[in-house]
Amino acid sequence: MIIIYYLVLVILGLTVVVTAVVSIYVVVNILFILFVTQVPPVQTERQHFNAIFSQFRINSESVIYDIGCGGGNFLMAAAQFEPKKCVGYELSLFPFLQALIKSWFQGRGLARVYFKNFFRADLSDADFVYVYLVPPLLGRVAQKLKHELKPGAMVIVKGCPLPEISYVNKITLDAKRDYYAFVYKF
């Protein structure tokens, strides 16, 4: 009888802890989306990586940035090509922590993740920049890329095209769901 009593207490206790942790996670994420980033930390699906890396020909001399790297899946995949530099910026707390932890185990010692606003980052040495954000931010992003990137730098934007810059290629990620990515050469 007493064992059942303790078991019920343990299960209740665990339920309370798990509910509290999940609630804190969800609430903090929502607060970051509402008041800091305006972008949900949705990650690019892994099945789209091949299409993206068929455009980004990363080699040991490449410098690649993921501006708004979320939980870091794309950045870790890029690190597998062993580029010279592989940097992600993320401004939402839990996605940043996720990406940071992944960088220790999956980043090949190359992936670097910073808790930083990418609008304040210097991208002038980039060969490749990956962008998966929301349309209201893309105007500012386009301006930054236009002013900062060196000739020859390549940008892929998942979702919507950048305003006022012509893309050189449009790749289909998932035709049924209308998912495209736009390739830019500066």
Ligand SMILES: C[S@@+](CC[C@H](N)C(=O)[O-])C[C@H]1O[C@@H](n2cnc3c(N)ncnc32)[C@H](O)[C@@H]1O
């Ligand atoms: C849609 S997610 C994409 C994540 C990742 N790039 C991928 O494709 O898997 C966009 C991320 O950008 C982050 N973000 C938005 N604005 C940012 C900013 N100014 N500086 C850094 N990160 C930002 C958001 O917190 C979010 O996690």
